[in-house]
Amino acid sequence: MTLILALDFGGTKLAAATVNIGSRKWLRYERRFSPVGADASTDLEIMRSLIYSVLQDTKPAAIGVSFGGPVDASTGTVRLSHHVAGWENIPLKALLEDEFGVSVGVDNDANVAALGEHRFGAGQGYDSLFYITVSTGVGGGWILNGQPWRGSGGMAGEIGHIVVDPAGPVCLCGKRGCVERLASGPYMAQNVREILENELSRRRGGEVLRSLVGDNLTLLTGQLVSEAAAAGDDLAKEVLHKAAWALGVGIGNVANLINPQRFVLGGGVMKAGEDFWRVVRQVARETALPEVDFEVVPAVLGDDAPLWGALALAETGMA
Amino acid sequence: MTLILALDFGGTKLAAATVNIGSRKWLRYERRFSPVGADASTDLEIMRSLIYSVLQDTKPAAIGVSFGGPVDASTGTVRLSHHVAGWENIPLKALLEDEFGVSVGVDNDANVAALGEHRFGAGQGYDSLFYITVSTGVGGGWILNGQPWRGSGGMAGEIGHIVVDPAGPVCLCGKRGCVERLASGPYMAQNVREILENELSRRRGGEVLRSLVGDNLTLLTGQLVSEAAAAGDDLAKEVLHKAAWALGVGIGNVANLINPQRFVLGGGVMKAGEDFWRVVRQVARETALPEVDFEVVPAVLGDDAPLWGALALAETGMA
Numbered sequence: 001m002t003l004i005l006a007l008d009f010g011g012t013k014l015a016a017a018t019v020n021i022g023s024r025k026w027l028r029y030e031r032r033f034s035p036v037g038a039d040a041s042t043d044l045e046i047m048r049s050l051i052y053s054v055l056q057d058t059k060p061a062a063i064g065v066s067f068g069g070p071v072d073a074s075t076g077t078v079r080l081s082h083h084v085a086g087w088e089n090i091p092l093k094a095l096l097e098d099e100f101g102v103s104v105g106v107d108n109d110a111n112v113a114a115l116g117e118h119r120f121g122a123g124q125g126y127d128s129l130f131y132i133t134v135s136t137g138v139g140g141g142w143i144l145n146g147q148p149w150r151g152s153g154g155m156a157g158e159i160g161h162i163v164v165d166p167a168g169p170v171c172l173c174g175k176r177g178c179v180e181r182l183a184s185g186p187y188m189a190q191n192v193r194e195i196l197e198n199e200l201s202r203r204r205g206g207e208v209l210r211s212l213v214g215d216n217l218t219l220l221t222g223q224l225v226s227e228a229a230a231a232g233d234d235l236a237k238e239v240l241h242k243a244a245w246a247l248g249v250g251i252g253n254v255a256n257l258i259n260p261q262r263f264v265l266g267g268g269v270m271k272a273g274e275d276f277w278r279v280v281r282q283v284a285r286e287t288a289l290p291e292v293d294f295e296v297v298p299a300v301l302g303d304d305a306p307l308w309g310a311l312a313l314a315e316t317g318m319a
Numbered sequence: 320m321t322l323i324l325a326l327d328f329g330g331t332k333l334a335a336a337t338v339n340i341g342s343r344k345w346l347r348y349e350r351r352f353s354p355v356g357a358d359a360s361t362d363l364e365i366m367r368s369l370i371y372s373v374l375q376d377t378k379p380a381a382i383g384v385s386f387g388g389p390v391d392a393s394t395g396t397v398r399l400s401h402h403v404a405g406w407e408n409i410p411l412k413a414l415l416e417d418e419f420g421v422s423v424g425v426d427n428d429a430n431v432a433a434l435g436e437h438r439f440g441a442g443q444g445y446d447s448l449f450y451i452t453v454s455t456g457v458g459g460g461w462i463l464n465g466q467p468w469r470g471s472g473g474m475a476g477e478i479g480h481i482v483v484d485p486a487g488p489v490c491l492c493g494k495r496g497c498v499e500r501l502a503s504g505p506y507m508a509q510n511v512r513e514i515l516e517n518e519l520s521r522r523r524g525g526e527v528l529r530s531l532v533g534d535n536l537t538l539l540t541g542q543l544v545s546e547a548a549a550a551g552d553d554l555a556k557e558v559l560h561k562a563a564w565a566l567g568v569g570i571g572n573v574a575n576l577i578n579p580q581r582f583v584l585g586g587g588v589m590k591a592g593e594d595f596w597r598v599v600r601q602v603a604r605e606t607a608l609p610e611v612d613f614e615v616v617p618a619v620l621g622d623d624a625p626l627w628g629a630l631a632l633a634e635t636g637m638a
Contacts, residue, residue, distance in 0.1 A: 162572040260471060293474075
């Protein structure tokens with residue numbers, strides 16, 4: 001039996017699991033929320049306890065790590081975390097290799113999820129795919145020729161920051177009308193909030209949204225926008241439609257540029273409802289040239305996608 | 320000595336050349352314009368005469384072909400030509416292999432040019448690059464991991480038809496604000512013409528443009544728009560600036576998605592002037608995330624790029 005250790009440093013939670021190569025069931029599995037005010041040291045401390053708990057007295061043959069933030073995968077160095085302080089330039093691969101004496105692969109969560117879906121999920125048997133996560137942010141990971149493509153500086157996959165509407169609202173990155181600015185959960189909530197707070201607005205809709213949060217608009221989330229849209233709220237439908245449009249244009253543009261077989265969509269978007277998916281697929285189809293074929297499908301690995309991807313990453317490192 | 324035969328089926332001209340592997344000078348080289356009213360049969364007839372003229376009594380070890388239109392590179396079948404009738408589903412690779420009994424590689428001109436620039440031009444030593452031709456149309460070709468990337472259906476590289484301005488003018492493909500609709504030569508000329516023909520327009524500029532074509536606006540070309548802009552014509556500058564903006568947004572988006580080391584720009588755009596290149600680079604830089612590094616450089620192989628690329632394609636087929 002060859003044991004693999006898979007680790008997931010999410011923005012708000014940490015998980016460790018062991019699996020025997022070839023098995024599709026975790027041997028041991030532990031997860032814990034990152035405490036409020038956590039920094040890199042406390043996260044590493046908690047992860048260490050999870051690791052020893054799942055390993056017990058066994059020793060892994062390799063370790064794969066998914067990290068929720070930019071990573072230099074060639075050196076396994078974390079560049080930073082957008083959620084947790086103190087992760088600037090942490091040599092995570094080196095730290096783990098020193099401690100456990102085995103080969104370690106570290107990559108960002110979108111690349112790892114792409115690898116996981118390719119090996120174990122919606123991308124099995126596909127030679128080229130683009131995995132897109134649409135949640136708090138919008139990011140992506142590539143499989144080309146059956147292998148991860150990370151770009152010359154490890155920055156490939158940033159579909160969240162391609163411009164689809166140069167006349168759109170300003171994104172945190174400084175540009176207007178990025179995919180993330182229109183399609184991420186928090187930005188969808190913000191778009192709804194701004195319209196509701198504008199007293200001059202006389203548009204229809206918003207009643208369901210207001211009732212969902214008891215008029216406390218700071219409680220709005222992308223998920224609630226989806227729910228309100230499903231319940232028929234016109235304003236929620238409009239904002240959700242614009243999000244789906246942005247994602248559809250992004251996917252169609254990517255199809256024209258790279259022509260992958262499949263687009264696999266994961267993250268909060270999985271719960272966005274039939275209408276959302278229908279618009280995404282329709283706009284993507286209209287944006288791509290008629291000769292460019294592709295499918296847009298939901299991810300299948302769910303919350304454990306980073307861990308399954310970390311397993312795939314560890315196996316890749318052993319090959 | 321190992322002899323390679325390189326062929327270029329352009330939209331308006333045909334060329335054949337021979338070279339010894341390792342040499343950077345053509346042994347023999349012939350080119351001819353495609354006659355008015357040419358179809359696939361006449362083009363093939365002319366090319367056959369060029370081939371026998373450059374081959375004389377020698378026999379090539381391999382043949383590489385650049386075709387100015389969509390090609391299924393996996394089978395070497397031409398899908399169609401947008402310029403010359405009768406090219407629908409012509410098995411060009413099979414025809415040439417039957418006639419000459421050697422291995423033949425056929426691909427579209429953008430992919431072939433990418434390969435040529437990578438092997439002999441502005442992409443030498445670069446592992447990843449995107450070649451973009453900006454002329455009558457706008458297309459592109461990929462080198463990733465040092466190899467051509469053609470996409471799952473051979474359609475990768477279509478930067479001409481990614482949408483950069485959803486509120487822009489309608490493209491032949493049916494969408495609004497494609498890169499090609501804003502940045503190709505004929506469309507730049509059309510944009511200028513439409514503004515000049517609109518009698519209600521009271522904007523500045525256009526005097527130089529009118530003088531260049533003696534008031535016959537049907538004679539306008541992208542090249543003349545560039546020349547008028549260089550001579551200070553405000554209208555020409557505005558249209559050229561919009562073209563450079565569109566190309567810059569496209570390049571920045573591609574940089575975020577794929578993160579290649581270099582963008583190599585060839586075609587008529589080479590003569591668009593310093594201002595054009597400055598705007599392209601600036602907008603591309605602003606569109607890409609700060610962490611995404613890349614260079615935008617002119618192609619160096621010029622009019623012979625398809626032939627040099629065909630040579631590289633033939634060599635690839637022999638490897």
